[in-house]
Amino acid sequence: MTASRAPTTAEELRGAGLRVTAARVALLETVREGDHLGVEAIASGVRDRVGHVSLQAVYEGLHALTAAGLVRRVEPAGDPARFEGRVGDNHHHVVCRTCRAIADVDCARGAAPCLTASDDHGFAIDEAEVIYWGLCPHCSATSS
Secondary structure, eight states, X not given: OOOOOOOOHHHHHHHTTOOOOHHHHHHHHHHXXXXXXXXXXHHHHHHHHHSOOOHHHHHHHHHHXXXXXXXXXXXXXXXXXXXXXXXXXXXXXXXXXXXXXXXXXXXXXSSSGXXXXXXXXXXXXXXXXXXXXXXXXXXXXXXX
């Protein structure tokens, strides 16, 4: 009996129907190793791994990875988009009003209770986005 191994980043890209390039591999790995990174931070991480890559290529790569379901775009009101590698589950986010730090918050109860809208208006709902706002521990301590 052999143990199954996790697919490589290249295998995941192929499995999602995407062409495998060094920049895409670096992009996906940077997002997954980061913590709700913005585009500039992602571009810097990709450049550290593969050398020069244009900001436009990073945007295009993020669009392709998001469309393929390999990364998730998080866009709290008033903030630029951030990206994360945690996909395929029903989790939410908490955002600090002061420093804009973002953290994951698992759904409070059940498999996906937030997907049951009081009135779906005929929509076939498949995702709910909840963002909690407040102060992170650091900002709470400094504002006291």
